[in-house]
Amino acid sequence: MIFQTLVLKLLQEFNGERTVSAVYHLLRGKRSGQTIQDVGIFRLHDFFGLLPKLNRKIFDDQINLLKDHQYINILPDNRYKLTVSGLSRLKNTVKLSFDGWHYRGNEHIFFARLSLIVQTLSHQRKGDMKFIPIQQNEVVQHWVKNFLKSNQFDNGQFQETLLEEIVSSLEQLTNDDREKTIVVKRLGGMKQPGFTWQQISLHENLTEMDVQLLYIACLHSWIDEITSIEGKYPLLSKIAHQVRIELPLTDSANQTAQLFKKGYSIDEISIIRKLKTSTIEDHIVELAMNDRNFPYQNFLNEKDVQNVLNAIENYQTKQLKILREVVPNLSYFQLRLVLARGD
Amino acid sequence: MQLEEILYKHFGHRSFRPGQKEVIERLVDGKDVIALLPTGMGKSLCYQLPGYLFNAPVLIVSPLLSLMQDQVTQMKLLGEKRVIALNSFLNQQQKQYALNYLHQYRFIFISPEMLLQQQVKERLKQLKLSLIVVDEAHCISQWGFDFRPDYLRIGELFDYENRSPILALSATATNKVLGDIKSYLKMNNPFQYIHSVDRPNLHLSKRLFQHHEDKVEWIINHVLETEGPGIIYTQSRTKAESISNLLLNVGISVASYHAGKETLDRQFIQQQFLEGTIKWIVATNAFGMGVHKDNVRQIIHHTIPSNIANYMQEIGRAGRDGNDALAILLYAEGDEHFAKMLATDDLPSEHHVHLYENYRLRNENPHNMFQNEEISETAFRVLDYWMNQETSAFVLQRLNKMRIDKMQDVNEMMKFVQTEDCMRKVLVQYFGQPLESRPNNCCEVCGIQYDQIINQRQIEEIPIENNSWKKRIESILIGN
Ligand SMILES: Nc1ncnc2c1ncn2[C@@H]1O[C@H](COP(=O)(O)OP(=O)(O)OP(=O)(O)O)[C@@H](O)[C@H]1O
Numbered sequence: 001m002i003f004q005t006l007v008l009k010l011l012q013e014f015n016g017e018r019t020v021s022a023v024y025h026l027l028r029g030k031r032s033g034q035t036i037q038d039v040g041i042f043r044l045h046d047f048f049g050l051l052p053k054l055n056r057k058i059f060d061d062q063i064n065l066l067k068d069h070q071y072i073n074i075l076p077d078n079r080y081k082l083t084v085s086g087l088s089r090l091k092n093t094v095k096l097s098f099d100g101w102h103y104r105g106n107e108h109i110f111f112a113r114l115s116l117i118v119q120t121l122s123h124q125r126k127g128d129m130k131f132i133p134i135q136q137n138e139v140v141q142h143w144v145k146n147f148l149k150s151n152q153f154d155n156g157q158f159q160e161t162l163l164e165e166i167v168s169s170l171e172q173l174t175n176d177d178r179e180k181t182i183v184v185k186r187l188g189g190m191k192q193p194g195f196t197w198q199q200i201s202l203h204e205n206l207t208e209m210d211v212q213l214l215y216i217a218c219l220h221s222w223i224d225e226i227t228s229i230e231g232k233y234p235l236l237s238k239i240a241h242q243v244r245i246e247l248p249l250t251d252s253a254n255q256t257a258q259l260f261k262k263g264y265s266i267d268e269i270s271i272i273r274k275l276k277t278s279t280i281e282d283h284i285v286e287l288a289m290n291d292r293n294f295p296y297q298n299f300l301n302e303k304d305v306q307n308v309l310n311a312i313e314n315y316q317t318k319q320l321k322i323l324r325e326v327v328p329n330l331s332y333f334q335l336r337l338v339l340a341r342g343d
Numbered sequence: 344m345q346l347e348e349i350l351y352k353h354f355g356h357r358s359f360r361p362g363q364k365e366v367i368e369r370l371v372d373g374k375d376v377i378a379l380l381p382t383g384m385g386k387s388l389c390y391q392l393p394g395y396l397f398n399a400p401v402l403i404v405s406p407l408l409s410l411m412q413d414q415v416t417q418m419k420l421l422g423e424k425r426v427i428a429l430n431s432f433l434n435q436q437q438k439q440y441a442l443n444y445l446h447q448y449r450f451i452f453i454s455p456e457m458l459l460q461q462q463v464k465e466r467l468k469q470l471k472l473s474l475i476v477v478d479e480a481h482c483i484s485q486w487g488f489d490f491r492p493d494y495l496r497i498g499e500l501f502d503y504e505n506r507s508p509i510l511a512l513s514a515t516a517t518n519k520v521l522g523d524i525k526s527y528l529k530m531n532n533p534f535q536y537i538h539s540v541d542r543p544n545l546h547l548s549k550r551l552f553q554h555h556e557d558k559v560e561w562i563i564n565h566v567l568e569t570e571g572p573g574i575i576y577t578q579s580r581t582k583a584e585s586i587s588n589l590l591l592n593v594g595i596s597v598a599s600y601h602a603g604k605e606t607l608d609r610q611f612i613q614q615q616f617l618e619g620t621i622k623w624i625v626a627t628n629a630f631g632m633g634v635h636k637d638n639v640r641q642i643i644h645h646t647i648p649s650n651i652a653n654y655m656q657e658i659g660r661a662g663r664d665g666n667d668a669l670a671i672l673l674y675a676e677g678d679e680h681f682a683k684m685l686a687t688d689d690l691p692s693e694h695h696v697h698l699y700e701n702y703r704l705r706n707e708n709p710h711n712m713f714q715n716e717e718i719s720e721t722a723f724r725v726l727d728y729w730m731n732q733e734t735s736a737f738v739l740q741r742l743n744k745m746r747i748d749k750m751q752d753v754n755e756m757m758k759f760v761q762t763e764d765c766m767r768k769v770l771v772q773y774f775g776q777p778l779e780s781r782p783n784n785c786c787e788v789c790g791i792q793y794d795q796i797i798n799q800r801q802i803e804e805i806p807i808e809n810n811s812w813k814k815r816i817e818s819i820l821i822g823n
Pocket residue numbers: 356357358359360363380381382383384385386387388514632633635659
């Protein structure tokens with residue numbers, strides 16, 4: 001049900017101005033110009049890349065289900081429209097604390113490290129260090145080994161310290177206990193294996209997908225809490241090191257951003273980087289979405305911005321084509337910049 | 344040092360099991376060896392122990408990533424640090440590092456695909472190995488022709504003067520397969536240790552049904568009445584999911600296991616299964632090699648495997664502690680059609696051969712067939728291999744023959760299902776061996792009584808965790 005609500009809600013957010021596939025690409029965190037722009041235009045940062053491995057069939061099945069329930073109507077060209085019952089289905093649903101834009105699946109790295117650390121500590125406490133590591137990824141194993149060594153994990157107090165950090169940080173979260181329980185059930189130790197998605201789904205009477213969404217929501221708020229104040233959770237914040245993406249740009253956009261900040265113009269950057277100006281414009285839009293101090297005045301004056309915002313309001317649309325007709329003196333690039341501001 | 348001393352020192356075993364010592368002694372003499380030992384007999388030891396006799400690395404070619412990972416983990420559990428798996432999990436940097444320090448490892452596990460990479464080949468050429476092992480060597484002939492052609496090339500690599508001895512290990516090789524192993528590995532008049540494939544403590548049952556659906560109902564009743572631990576094999580992920588959900592609903596502690604499960608889930612399932620909190624596993628053939636639970640009491644086949652070797656491997660998961668175990672094969676009319684479809688599904692077709700030719704004519708890289716989604720990855724690998732070996736007319740013939748062989752394999756399986764002779768005898772004879780003796784409760788045909796082999800189900804509550812998250816994390820980290 002959570003997944004269903006999520007998909008329906010995103011369809012609503014896109015306001016029928018995209019095809020159903022836009023939701024799929026958003027959830028998978030597709031790193032294409034279109035999807036990234038959509039994130040800015042429709043303010044969908046929280047949902048970007050929530051499910052990097054989402055299977056197309058599972059998504060399509062959900063769309064069909066929404067159709068069968070008559071929450072949406074499918075229009076030609078893979079477009080759609082929410083029905084009245086679709087809209088009322090969206091009323092009073094729980095809000096989940098996603099922050100996809102800043103994690104994009106990286107929360108799983110945090111959890112992989114944590115779960116191997118917890119397993120190791122559990123065995124260490126019980127004096128039996130012969131065990132099969134639950135994380136098989138060598139990079140994670142290596143990371144954990146270094147972490148444990150450099151933090152003197154065998155000083156006799158390490159378990160207590162980590163426990164204290166885990167409990168107090170989780171207690172800070174407003175997420176309900178059910179979410180925290182799911183996360184902790186995915187941890188295991190000596191003679192206490194973790195639970196599979198199938199098992200948790202039975203315990204909670206939810207589908208596996210829904211359980212996983214709750215889990216992701218909880219991890220996002222948890223890591224937010226862990227990294228919010230420096231020094232508050234010394235161990236956990238090390239484990240969350242570089243998991244949160246602070247300036248989430250694609251590599252290429254990042255190179256453009258460096259040049260832009262040095263004062264080069266779009267045309268100059270395009271020559272230097274041997275890329276089309278339209279590509280450079282995509283990068284600038286991406287930068288604008290991510291950088292709170294983006295110098296809009298380089299490209300637009302306040303009056304233009306106001307005109308666009310009025311047009312959005314009056315015509316209830318974020319479709320560039322329509323906006324262009326209403327504010328013909330601005331280029332598509334300028335319009336996209338205004339939308340990127342998201343206000 | 345005596346071999347027995349080394350056995351005890353490094354592995355904690357007091358004596359060798361049949362075959363192990365013979366095999367190791369021949370290897371020490373520098374001879375090539377083929378060892379056919381039944382599932383669970385201890386084939387790994389035949390290359391693990393020599394690792395402590397010689398002063399150079401042992402190279403082990405292993406077919407499955409998961410199996411390889413598991414073998415490495417098992418070695419590390421035994422306290423061996425100088426062990427590495429070279430496979431596609433490594434990134435370029437890790438691989439380079441591993442290659443540079445390759446000579447320092449005692450055991451090097453590697454996949455055939457990796458073995459044939461130029462970079463790896465060159466490095467191996469410089470390296471002095473003490474022993475070359477091909478584990479699950481029947482894969483050469485079971486997979487080499489129609490699934491992973493790189494298997495056929497392993498031999499090319501070690502075809503030089505003064506190479507170290509080759510050890511080929513398998514539990515399920517027919518005489519034809521033995522022949523393939525010898526010739527493709529270019530083995531040098533190898534010593535063969537052939538143990539009977541029969542596992543007398545596995546009792547063989549079969550059940551015939553009118554309708555496909557009846558089988559699931561039977562499984563549910565059977566699992567409700569008898570005691571595990573057990574594995575139920577079925578053909579697809581969806582089936583594994585649905586059967587396990589039905590069992591969960593009647594209160595059985597069960598998990599599904601297939602290639603679509605994420606790795607952490609697999610670990611949890613294996614741990615819980617080992618520990619006994621999960622009693623049953625509903626699996627596709629992804630669950631098998633590398634499962635080290637020795638007290639599995641039942642194997643149920645919801646669908647027939649596509650060949651006898653697979654059946655042997657799968658029932659071979661049971662009774663590894665030497666105690667009695669029961670294998671039940673379910674069959675409903677028409678199952679063989681499905682099995683044949685599944686078995687031949689991924690072979691390249693005639694159409695693919697023509698496509699490939701067209702690409703060549705256009706001077707376009709045939710690899711694009713796969714990129715253009717005109718063919719699956721496996722089918723392309725196979726097609727590409729053979730198209731570079733012989734003319735398309737031959738390839739067409741060959742593919743046709745593969746298809747017929749695969750159907751024939753299913754027919755062999757059907758003979759086993761339908762036999763009115765002793766099932767054990769049919770099985771053993773398939774591998775070209777005589778049946779030496781029949782245990783009590785030998786098989787369905789000879790007569791079998793389940794209650795003399797397995798126990799009634801002890802109904803126990805599945806302990807559900809009602810602990811709060813705080814309690815749980817506390818008890819994991821600091822106990823109590
Ligand atoms: N000499 C021995 N004495 C006691 N136990 C042994 C001996 N040799 C091997 N074992 C044990 O037998 C078990 C099975 O060994 P192994 O995994 O090597 O079997 P295998 O023949 O490779 O089986 P499979 O065909 O399933 O791969 C292991 O737990 C191993 O420790």
